[in-house]
Amino acid sequence: MDLNALRTNHPDHWSKATAIRALTLDAVAAANSGHSGMPMGMADVATVLFEKHLKFDASAPHWPDRDRFILSAGHGSMLLYSLLHLTGYADMTLEQVKNFRQSGAITAGHPEFGHATGIETTTGPLGQGIANAVGFAMAEHILRAKFRRKLVDHHTYVIAGDGCLMEGVSQEAITIAGRHQLGKLIVFWDNNNITIDGPVTLADTTDQPQRFKSAGWAVIEIDGHNPEEIDAAITKAKSQKKPTMIACKTHIALGHAAQDTSKGHGALTDKDQMAAAKAAYGWTTGPFEVPSDVKSAWEAIGAQGQTARSEWEGRLAEMSENRQRQFNRVMAGEPAKRIGATVRAFKKEVSETLPKMATRAASEKALAVLNPVVSESVGGSADLTGSNNTKTDDLG
Ligand SMILES: Cc1ncc(C[n+]2csc(CCOP(=O)(O)OP(=O)(O)O)c2C)c(N)n1
Structure with a gap:
């Protein structure tokens, strides 16, 4: 060289x-x-x-x-x-x-x-x-x-x-x-x-x-x-x-x-x-x-x-307050506010009805409650979507 x-x-x-x-x-x-x-x-x-x-x-x-x-x-x-x-x-x-x-x-x-x-x-x-x-x-x-x-x-x-x-x-x-x-x-x-x-x-x-x-x-x-x-x-x-x-x-x-x-x-x-x-x-x-x-x-x-x-900070400041709050929350890794009430309601329902189901079905039910309120969550399935039920109804 x-x-x-x-x-x-x-x-x-x-x-x-x-x-x-x-x-x-x-x-x-x-x-x-x-x-x-x-x-x-x-x-x-x-x-x-x-x-x-x-x-x-x-x-x-x-x-x-x-x-x-x-x-x-x-x-x-x-x-x-x-x-x-x-x-x-x-x-x-x-x-x-x-x-x-x-x-x-x-x-x-x-x-x-x-x-x-x-x-x-x-x-x-x-x-x-x-x-x-x-x-x-x-x-x-x-x-x-x-x-x-x-x-x-x-x-x-x-x-x-x-x-x-x-x-x-x-x-x-x-x-x-x-x-x-x-x-x-x-x-x-x-x-x-x-x-x-x-x-x-x-x-x-x-x-x-x-x-x-x-x-x-x-x-x-x-x-x-x-x-x-x-x-x-x-x-x-x-x-x-x-x-x-x-x-x-x-x-x-x-x-x-x-x-x-x-x-x-x-x-x-x-x-x-x-x-x-x-x-x-x-x-x-x-x-x-x-x-x-x-x-x-x-x-x-x-x-x-x-x-x-x-310039980027200026663009953020121009966004609606709601949008700014949402962006800052996601970047800080903080859970959505609604998650607490959503989970409590789901637990109450399950403990009252005591449904019988396979754990994979229970997992799907939990994901179906969480996914709509935690839109930043990322998940998937290693070629077992139909078996481990990761694709909830709200997902495309
Ligand atoms: C999973 C893992 N295995 C082994 C090591 C130990 N180790 C550190 S560097 C290195 C050699 C890497 O060679 P290369 O990527 O070509 O680096 P270079 O010699 O160009 O610096 C090894 C085996 C490690 N850090 N991690």
């Missing part, structure tokens, strides 16, 4: 992506534990995504219509922590990055939902993130149908590695996303051909692009270090009606002596090798030091979404 060409062809991009790589090297070295290679390999994809496409506002991490970014390859957590710190999420301070993997820090080895803002879901068990992301995309689709584009119109982006795609759960998730044509779901596959034990082919020779295509996805194959290709692929993916998998050919631990080897997967802590990698990057500042112009450029990216966010 010709780092010099990457540096000279895209200098602004390069310095931003290098900040991720350098923070990752420093944090993992300080903890003497962690995974350096994946963030170093996917820094270019993440930089273009955050700079050019991701709709977010670092000062308002819970804004409901933000795009979701899910790091399914959770072992590469320093990629996410670097991005959150650089773009200016208030809780992801440099101290937290320096305390990577330490007790009490919000920077756990793998991202934990609730520890830091900007962590949309817990990941680490391979495959979990991509499967949860399909749920996120499905939720967006359902909410958009209910509340319309003015309020709900966002993408779900995922970074998944070889290990995520090996897990069985990914197959079911990919299939259902294809079946429902979740066009706002975009998965970046970190196609680096490396796992812990060696090359991917030790365990898996699946043709991943064909696998996704056969499930109804669009697939784009790119050089995951070329910012123009990354940008064009995301633009194209956003215009697709199908979910898109962007296969990103990358080099794990880019620029390090361990590049393209399974050693590059883990903690790269050798001082001389770290220094050599930073020299190859043209990175001259000390550990954990991001040049102020680079940090400012990242913070500007973190603020890019402020306009979109305030």
